[in-house]
Amino acid sequence: MSNKVILSLNNISKSFPGVNALQNISFDLMKGEVHCICGENGAGKSTLIKVISGAYQPDPGGNILFEGKPVSLNHPYAAMKLGIQTIYQEHTIFPHLSITENIFVGMEITKNGMMRKAEMKNKTSEVLKYLHSDLKPDQLVDELSSGEQKIVEIAKALVLERKVIIMDEPTSSFSMNEIDHLLGIIQKIKDTGIGIIYISHHLDEVFKIADRITVLRDGRHIITCNVQEIDEPQLIRYMVGRDATAFYHREFYQPGETVLKVENLSGNGVNDISFEVRRGEVVGFAGMVGSGRSELMTLLFGGAGKSSGKIFILGKEVNFKDPSNAIKNKMCYITEDRQSTGLFLIHTIARNTIIANMVNTKRLIVNPNQEIKTGNHFIEKLGTKAANSQVLVMNLSGGNQQKVVLAKWFNTNGEIFIFDEPTRGIDVGAKQEIYQIMMNLLKEGKAIIMASSDMPEMVSMSDRVMVMRKGRIVGELSKDKVSEENILELSIGGKKI
Amino acid sequence: MKQSIVPQERRKFVLFGKGENSTVLMILVFFFVAIVFVQLISGAAAGKVAYPSFISPVNLLNIIMQVAAVGIMAMGMTVVMVGGGIDLSVGMLTSFVTIFIAKAIIDWGIPLYAAIIMVIILSIAFEAAMGWIISRFNVEPFIITLGGMIAFRGIALLICNSQEISTKGALAGLKKNLIEGAKGPSGLSLTIPIYVIVFLSITIIIWWLMKYTKYGRRVYAVGANRNAAFLAGISVKNIVMSTYALNGLLVGIAAIMLLSRVNTAIITVGQNLEIDVIAATVVGGVAMSGGKGNIWGTFIGAILLGSIANAMNILRLQSEWQFVAKGIIIIAAVTAGAIVQVRQAKVQQLKQIK
Numbered sequence: 001m002s003n004k005v006i007l008s009l010n011n012i013s014k015s016f017p018g019v020n021a022l023q024n025i026s027f028d029l030m031k032g033e034v035h036c037i038c039g040e041n042g043a044g045k046s047t048l049i050k051v052i053s054g055a056y057q058p059d060p061g062g063n064i065l066f067e068g069k070p071v072s073l074n075h076p077y078a079a080m081k082l083g084i085q086t087i088y089q090e091h092t093i094f095p096h097l098s099i100t101e102n103i104f105v106g107m108e109i110t111k112n113g114m115m116r117k118a119e120m121k122n123k124t125s126e127v128l129k130y131l132h133s134d135l136k137p138d139q140l141v142d143e144l145s146s147g148e149q150k151i152v153e154i155a156k157a158l159v160l161e162r163k164v165i166i167m168d169e170p171t172s173s174f175s176m177n178e179i180d181h182l183l184g185i186i187q188k189i190k191d192t193g194i195g196i197i198y199i200s201h202h203l204d205e206v207f208k209i210a211d212r213i214t215v216l217r218d219g220r221h222i223i224t225c226n227v228q229e230i231d232e233p234q235l236i237r238y239m240v241g242r243d244a245t246a247f248y249h250r251e252f253y254q255p256g257e258t259v260l261k262v263e264n265l266s267g268n269g270v271n272d273i274s275f276e277v278r279r280g281e282v283v284g285f286a287g288m289v290g291s292g293r294s295e296l297m298t299l300l301f302g303g304a305g306k307s308s309g310k311i312f313i314l315g316k317e318v319n320f321k322d323p324s325n326a327i328k329n330k331m332c333y334i335t336e337d338r339q340s341t342g343l344f345l346i347h348t349i350a351r352n353t354i355i356a357n358m359v360n361t362k363r364l365i366v367n368p369n370q371e372i373k374t375g376n377h378f379i380e381k382l383g384t385k386a387a388n389s390q391v392l393v394m395n396l397s398g399g400n401q402q403k404v405v406l407a408k409w410f411n412t413n414g415e416i417f418i419f420d421e422p423t424r425g426i427d428v429g430a431k432q433e434i435y436q437i438m439m440n441l442l443k444e445g446k447a448i449i450m451a452s453s454d455m456p457e458m459v460s461m462s463d464r465v466m467v468m469r470k471g472r473i474v475g476e477l478s479k480d481k482v483s484e485e486n487i488l489e490l491s492i493g494g495k496k497i
Numbered sequence: 498m499k500q501s502i503v504p505q506e507r508r509k510f511v512l513f514g515k516g517e518n519s520t521v522l523m524i525l526v527f528f529f530v531a532i533v534f535v536q537l538i539s540g541a542a543a544g545k546v547a548y549p550s551f552i553s554p555v556n557l558l559n560i561i562m563q564v565a566a567v568g569i570m571a572m573g574m575t576v577v578m579v580g581g582g583i584d585l586s587v588g589m590l591t592s593f594v595t596i597f598i599a600k601a602i603i604d605w606g607i608p609l610y611a612a613i614i615m616v617i618i619l620s621i622a623f624e625a626a627m628g629w630i631i632s633r634f635n636v637e638p639f640i641i642t643l644g645g646m647i648a649f650r651g652i653a654l655l656i657c658n659s660q661e662i663s664t665k666g667a668l669a670g671l672k673k674n675l676i677e678g679a680k681g682p683s684g685l686s687l688t689i690p691i692y693v694i695v696f697l698s699i700t701i702i703i704w705w706l707m708k709y710t711k712y713g714r715r716v717y718a719v720g721a722n723r724n725a726a727f728l729a730g731i732s733v734k735n736i737v738m739s740t741y742a743l744n745g746l747l748v749g750i751a752a753i754m755l756l757s758r759v760n761t762a763i764i765t766v767g768q769n770l771e772i773d774v775i776a777a778t779v780v781g782g783v784a785m786s787g788g789k790g791n792i793w794g795t796f797i798g799a800i801l802l803g804s805i806a807n808a809m810n811i812l813r814l815q816s817e818w819q820f821v822a823k824g825i826i827i828i829a830a831v832t833a834g835a836i837v838q839v840r841q842a843k844v845q846q847l848k849q850i851k
Contacts, residue, residue, distance in 0.1 A: 303728060324730030333728060341728055344721040346788050355718050359730040364711050395842050408729070 004031045006195045007052070007084075007164055011062035014047055021047040022058070022219045029164065029195040034186060036198045036206045036227075039216035040239055040455055045199050048216065049166050052197070053086040054079035067163075083163035087153045087170060095142040100124045102141050103156040127155045131185055147178030154185060157194070165189075166197045169289075171205060183209050201288050203232055203492055215239055233485075240455060240484035248435045248460045252479075253280040255463070257314075259447045260300075260416050265309030268299040270471040273309070277416065277447045282438070284462030284482075285451040287491045292471035293451040294336050297420045300449070301333040302326040313416070324359045332356075332409035334402075336420040336451075342405045343393050350375030350389035352404050357412045378407035382437060399430025406437060417441060419450045423457060435461065455484045467491050518794040520834045521781055524826065525801045532808045539812075551811050558689065564777075564803030565696040566591075566755040567770065568796065571777040572703045573747035575795045578778055579707070580740040581720035581787030582631065582638040584624070586645035587748050587774055591767030593653040594620055594752035599662035599762035609667055617749035623649070624745025628738035646771070653764055661763035668757035692754040699747065704792035716740060721788025776823065777802050780830040801826065 008028035014021045022044045029035050037045050050056040052064075054073040063070050066082050073079045079086075094102055100121050109116045124137040133151055141149060150170050157165045167186075171179045186209055190196055200206055206213065213230060215222040215238040222238050230238075256279030265273040270292045277283050285293045298304050300311070302320025311318050313329050320326045323333070335341040344352050350371045375389025384403040386396060393404055402422070409417065422438065423431040438448060438461065452458050458465060465477040467490035475490040477483075529552065536549040550556055570587050577584050594616050601612035627645050631638045707713035718726040719736045727733050756762060781798030783790025802823060809819045 301728070322730075322732070323728050324732070327730040335728065340722070341724040344718055344725060344788065346721050346784075347717065351714070351717070355714065355726075355731075356729040358711050358714065361711075365709055366711055366714055368708065392842070 005029070005065075006031050006067055008065045009052070009062065010065070012048075012051060012064070013059045013061060014051060014056055015059055020219050022051070024062070025216070025219075025221050027214060027221070027224070029197060030211075031163075031195055032190050032193045033211040034190055034196045034198050034209050036200065036210040036213045037216060038199075038203070038206060038213060038235060038239055040453075043216040043239070044219040045216055046168065047219070049086060049168055049197065049199065052079065052164075053084060053166060083161065084166065085153075085157040085160070085162045085164070086166040086168070087150065087157075088168050093141050093149055093152065096140065098138050098140055099128075099135060099144075099152050099155070100137040102152055103159050107160060123159050124155065127158045130158070131155060131188070145178070147182065150182060151185065154189065158189060158192075162194060164195045164197070166199075168199045169201065170198075171200065171202065179205065201492065203235060206235075207232065217241070236485060236488055240488060248432065248457070250435065250439055250461060252463065253442055255279060255281040256445060259314055260449075261312040261315075262300070263310040263312075265296075265299065265306060265311065267306035267308070268304035269295040270299060270468075273473055275466055275473070275476075277449055279445045279447050280442050281463040282442065282448040282450050282461050284458045284465040285449065285468060286453075286455075286458050286465050286487045287468035289453060291468040291491060293453075293468055294420055295471070296468070297333065297335075297418050297449070297451055300326075301331060301418060303333075327356060327359050327412055327414070330413070330415035331418065332412060332414035332416065333418045334405055334409060334420060334422060336424065338398075338401055338405050342408075343401060345394035346392060348375070348390050348392055349379065349384070349386060349396075349404055349407075352393055353378055353389065353407045353411055356408045360412060374411060375407070378403075378410060381410075382407060383433065397430075399426045399433070402426060402430070402434060403437075406434075415446055417446055417448045419448060419452075421452055421454070422450060423452075423454065431457075455487065458482075458487060459484055469493060517791055518782060518797060520837050521794055521797045521801065521830055524830050524833070525797055525804075528801060528804065528808075528826070532804075532812070535812060551808060556807065556811070558693070560800065560804050560807050561693055561696070562690065562758075563807065564799045565692050566751040566758075567773050567777060567803065568696050568799040569699050569747050569751040569754070570770070570774045571781070571795045571799050572699055572792060573744035573751075574774050574778045575781070575783050575790060575792060576703065576707065576716060577638075577740045577744050578783045578785065579720045579787060579790055580716045580737055581723065582628075582737065582740060583642065583775070583785070584627075584645075584741065584744055585639065585642040585771050586624075586627065586649055587744070588767040588770035588772075589646045589649035589653065590620060590623065590745075590748050591752040591755060591770055592764050593649045593656075593767075594749055595756040595762040595766050596653045596657045596662065596764070598668075598753065598756060599664050600656055602667050603662055603664065613753060616753075617746060620749035620752070621742050621745035624748070625738060625742040628741025631741070632734040632737035650764065657762065657764070659764070661761055663761050664756060666760065668753070668760070692757065695750065695754065699750070700792060700796050703747075707792055712736075712739075717788055719787075773802065776827050780827055782834055798830070801830075 005028050008026075010026050012025045012027075013023050025044070025048060027048070037048065039045050047056065051058050052073070054076040057074060058064075064073060065071070071078075071082060073082075094105060097105065100117075103124055104120050109120050121137045128135050128137065131151060131154070133148075133155075135144070135148060135151065141152060144152065154165070171182060183205065186196060186198070198206070198209060207227065210227045212224060212226055213235065214224040215235065217239060258276050258278050260277040262276070263274050273296060275283065285296065287293050295304070299306055302323045302325055311320075313331075318325070318329055320329075326333070339345060344355070353375045354366075354371045372389050378384070379386055379389055382403045384396075384400050384407070386400060393401060396404065419438070423434050426434065441448060450458075450461060459482055462482055463479055465482050465487060466473050467475045467477065467487055469491055474493075477486055477490075532551045533549045536551055540549075570591070574584060574587065597616045597619070598612050601607040601615070602609050607615070623645065627641050630636065631641050707716065715726070715731050715736050718729065718731055719733050723733055726736075752767070755766060759766060777799040778790070778795050779785065779798070780801060781790065781794035781796070783795060805822050805826065806816075806819045809816060809822070
């Protein structure tokens, strides 16, 4: 391993309206090292790699050096030309093309405008051989497993002689064998002098593979150290430790009767889920991305079919065929992605507010003036920043859009609220407002189920926390046991993995 | 907490939703003014001052008569497109309906009203079947209705043996002038056939349906965001299917009225009609992506496109020019609509910051 720095970032900041995603980050990558970036969801890892790969422009003030020379990564293509390849969490692959075609797409070897197919194929099979892979250059990518597809992307980086490879959660959908295989490949390719930036939630992988580790938290650089100098509990502490101001100080209420009881529920990718929710309490569902939290929420709301198990609302067994039954049974579902599953962006606030309550009314005729009044009523009640309820939702900011989603459900007079990521993409001020609104619900005796990957939110808002992993509840933490360390340990499988 | 900045809404009856149709309305007015101006100029050049015949009551009624069938079909297309779909088969379905009725009453000896009821049920069934496939199997409506269009053409040709059928005036009742007695001494004769009344009534009914009923709200919601609509308790599949079924009913009615005007059932009756129908709909401000648009916009769009052909006739221009004019107006109307929308968005965003 040579000690030559290949890429170095100095004082890089990136802010979005209302959010400082990165603040004065300095980071360097050596030739032939695996540099892991650790941090919770929202710590700024993705923003950082987007800056490196040219997808985001950093704020003025910092600089980026590539092989000692200052560069401007103003476009993904500029980063690619320098030899930086990003392998994203989601596949960026063309399923209907062969492995060779995928590797050379946009970079075809040509002579007089004609493609040199044989040459491309030879190069591909050479690299696949080097990687000890049994894949054939002509195979369609469609037929490969997601693990094999990742190998194609790595092969692409080698064929095109990349100098830096960024991997964002490469193993998120992998089986155990595939993970080991991939880690082996990474060990091998770093010997060729490629610098690798590796991002993963799975700390065991990090410890297996990293040469150095950088920890980010809330967009700030916390520490960079060699892997030998740190152990897992210490790393977790660096990842979660934060000043108490990020927490919301809520009041706790004496829980009332049980409103929702779930017994051995399975389906939609979750298994054997049992829990209860009482009036006046928040039951948190924690777990890493892909642990099945959101899938469970959709299942509870009737958005997907259950395969077995029972759901009781106020002691009565219910069987939701679709969400309209859930709404009639006083359930509300504030989804994770408000723009794609929560709002009608091209419609007015008023239209968005009344839509869910339509299943509760028998009248077939609607009154537009009444809708406008209802819309205005909730604008006032929730403090939405909009001139009136005739404003189109797409013209509102994230926090105000979330309030429109809340208005839609408050208008149904629901009792059980499912909040999936209640404050995702919302700035700090609006977050506090949303939390206050949730507290008001508890005060009125409603029950809240909250799924979130925002740790301070989970710790400060929940009465109890259920931790999920791979579609199952792996532990329940009572109020005195709820802490970031405990949640993180359960959700990544502790030291067992 | 924030002060309330919600102003009291004045209660008023708005026929045209807040500026939603102002762009297409402006284009229509501009077009009328331009034609009148051209008529006055050319009249003056010929040395006489004449009342511009383009905006005479007779001619205006003429325009409405000419657009009635396309207009009714555009109402159906609006419902389908607001719900996020599109229907390419309406033209050939029209041919099928006209041929079926003519054949039924002339060759098969079925009473007229029985034939009408039969064919309307068939028309609804065909459309509902396409809607069922589109909604249940989540396939592209463009492709399914393209298939429908080709199949309807085949069915229609099979029924008539690829020949034309004359209705021998059996549907003349629909063409009956309701105000025949009002013929003026100067030869001024106003014509309001029954089907103009039908056109206007259907426009009002569909406008009411889309604006004042739960069903209308749901169609808009499904077109704007299918997932959000599903999670808001709307049966998305049934709503989508129903928009096609409703379209089938309106196409059936429109086809009967078209037949009463032309008196001959032939495959070319509906040929390329879907182009005119979709054009009227999008000029009226209905978005191809769904969830946006309204009935009055479509109404104005249909009148605008209908008056182009009429104006070309009155100005004695080569009829080929009407395609050029239509094309330019479609492009201009949709582009202008997009520009206005961007501007409105900026204003609303500014208000929010303030």
